[in-house]
Amino acid sequence: MVISIKMSRIFLSSLLLTALLITGFPTQAGTSGPVRVLFLGHNAEHHPSNDYYPILAQALGPDAIYFDYVTSVEEALGDAAYLARFDALLLYANHAEITPKQWEHLFDYVENGGGFLPVHCASWCFANEPGFEKLVGGRFAHHQGGVFRPRTIRPDHPAIRNVPDLEAWDETYVHRHHVRSRHQDGGAEIASQVS
Numbered sequence: 001m002v003i004s005i006k007m008s009r010i011f012l013s014s015l016l017l018t019a020l021l022i023t024g025f026p027t028q029a030g031t032s033g034p035v036r037v038l039f040l041g042h043n044a045e046h047h048p049s050n051d052y053y054p055i056l057a058q059a060l061g062p063d064a065i066y067f068d069y070v071t072s073v074e075e076a077l078g079d080a081a082y083l084a085r086f087d088a089l090l091l092y093a094n095h096a097e098i099t100p101k102q103w104e105h106l107f108d109y110v111e112n113g114g115g116f117l118p119v120h121c122a123s124w125c126f127a128n129e130p131g132f133e134k135l136v137g138g139r140f141a142h143h144q145g146g147v148f149r150p151r152t153i154r155p156d157h158p159a160i161r162n163v164p165d166l167e168a169w170d171e172t173y174v175h176r177h178h179v180r181s182r183h184q185d186g187g188a189e190i191a192s193q194v195s
Contacts, residue, residue: 034064037117038086040076041069042093047121049092077102080109088115091122098126107131123173143171 039056041049053069060067068086070076073095077083083105098106103126110116118125118136126132133139149167152160 034066035088036086037065037067037088037090037115038076038083039067039069039090040073040093040095041071042095043071044094047092047094052092073098073102077105080105083109083114084112086114088117090117090119091125092119093125094121095125097128098132103129103131107135110135120171120173143173145169145171 039049039053041053043050049069049071053067057067057069067090071093076089077098078101083089089106089109106116116135123133123136123138127139147167147169149165152165155161
């Protein structure tokens, strides 16, 4: 069976909720309470952030994770005080450039503990700023698409017994300029492509 668009939206919502819960960061005010997320999207049909914003807001609002949505880099990053009102910045868009002032605000925000959630196509953004690929961990090079089928090793395991074979179409992202982490071995390389 092929995973539907509805299922991919549920997956995206779950992914973001998991990312926010795993980080366990306190709110910008330093207290527990609602989590405020600034969602920087774009007006485009490819990677339709306009479609995902209401889905996320509806799915995560009951858990006190609230989203503000903008499509302008200047609106999101042009004013450091505005950005500081949020606990996290979610970037799911294709924005080609960032100004030095906007970059300074984003970098300072993250350095001062603001959460940064670059999702899917975000590694393509801001090609004019080399520091951005260091923040994200690499730079989008290209992608392809394909159908993926998990291989079941133990079909009799109680967790997957009677689960039908699954398949899903997705984009495989290949990245370049991988940033070496202090957590990597001296000679280790990051795998750049899903196989």
